[in-house]
Amino acid sequence: MHTMEMEYVIGVDAGGTKTVAFLAEPLGEAGYQLVGKGAAGAANMAQHREETVGQVICAAIESAFASADMAPQPVSAACLAVAGAGRAPERLRLLRWASEAKIAEHVQVVHDAEPVLYSANPEGVGVALIAGTGSLAYGRDASGRDARCGGWGPLLGDEGSGYAIAVAGLRAAVRAADGRGPRTRLLAAFLEHLDCPAVSDLIAAIYDPSVTRTTIASLARIVLREAEAGDSVADAIAEASASDLAQMVGQVTRQLALEDGAYHLALTGGVLIHDVPFRNRVLAQLDAAQTRPLEVTPVPDPAAGAVTMACRHWHRVHWRR
């Protein structure tokens, strides 16, 4: 594999919802041709051991090779963007695993927000807002200085995430059932969706050991659907969640002294990609707070940004030699 010619590169985006691997053939210094796509389950360095995260990443990479009718093989460069890998100790543990697993000649491990920035613009500058199963705002200015807000996981925060929206909706529903909270269509909507004849059946449905955080987070779309349909309880949850996300972006722009109307905003995660009305709520809140972005880029596939980063990393390493 020690040749100066870059053959294939891999970009991986591993997060709380799923792990996606892109296999690509580089074209010149900047571009690439996508060869295969693969996916596997959720992976998060804050919640799983590196062996578990590694196994999930391997499964996604193997699935990408399979989609290209290729046998898995070490590639020239790989960029692994992993949720919960924001700090050096986690990155080093994963890097050590990747080197043993012989994924690529050159491997870099970054946190999951970095390729979102690179997907949005080639300089990787601006603010990335992630709202999927978890949530995080991360920004970088032209000088390379960075800042983050949120990303504390489901217990400590992740405000505005699919999980947070779903949990707020479920709680509002049971409070309504108890007679402690305002009536809401969320109660009937959850009971129907979860196939629960009675309200008390929610307990078995939600606490069943097979129910993952990702399953819970997927219930966010019920809350957002009822919000759009005019349910005032669901609407209040959607509005508060959009406000939480806008506040996270605002905090990052303040830390980096990014000016109103002058920064790039890249959006990713199921809640922001698939739910346009909710995305518009977030943008309206940024407007109201005078933290307006110059440009907004939805990034459905952060793994593409990871491929770009892998290509750049390879060129940087070989240029230095």
Add this chain to the structure above:
Amino acid sequence: MHTMEMEYVIGVDAGGTKTVAFLAEPLGEAGYQLVGKGAAGAANMAQHREETVGQVICAAIESAFASADMAPQPVSAACLAVAGAGRAPERLRLLRWASEAKIAEHVQVVHDAEPVLYSANPEGVGVALIAGTGSLAYGRDASGRDARCGGWGPLLGDEGSGYAIAVAGLRAAVRAADGRGPRTRLLAAFLEHLDCPAVSDLIAAIYDPSVTRTTIASLARIVLREAEAGDSVADAIAEASASDLAQMVGQVTRQLALEDGAYHLALTGGVLIHDVPFRNRVLAQLDAAQTRPLEVTPVPDPAAGAVTMACRHWHRVHWRR
């Protein structure tokens, strides 16, 4: 074991924090003499399988026999009060297990709030408010009609519980660290208690697989301590939690048409037993909402109420013969 003479009885209180078993010798129809006490881990029918709950209950019973220097043996009657056993299917599953495990000649399974009422008054009438790892309000009037509010578990609710108070405190602390929320002494208090040099170390400390719900709930005392010490963020959390609990009691009194100043209130769970200032906040909120109890009884050992229920059950069964 089929004798008309009642020899020993067992009362078990199994909940989200711990499981306690009392072994007692009945004295006449009403009283009893405590012979041994045992304890084991948390058990909850909504979150664990009946085999797991059963094993924990067995461990607590064996520990009670051991404390009395006795070998474990089937007793005349046992009352198992178990969190999450509010519905017939869960109770039946546990009853089937108890019959196979040959714990006692007569076994009854009730939910964890019932013995709290029996600990407070011999008729088992009034409102029981539990705020430990989880929370629940349960009431019964003189005619036997009952009502409940809350008790939905950590994801769907359990407002005002130790877990809810701790999580609210942790979230406020990281929001302060992010610069998104008001400054609070909670941040330094948690970092010190959890031995975290940096704020980002909280993630590893909180999401470590060895950290249980009970461990998290135990952090409530930090929030309540800072609330009493005058931290305004902690104070707001304590006040909102007390209000949640008072609202749950109020909902039960309304459903049972219990009048202001005319019902018995029994309190249990770590948050209400060990933290007197917090208990007083709840009582002040009941006052403000004009849902005042006639009498307030803290119940540090609901297992004692379970012993009373076991004695009554035995007498009822044998009187019918």
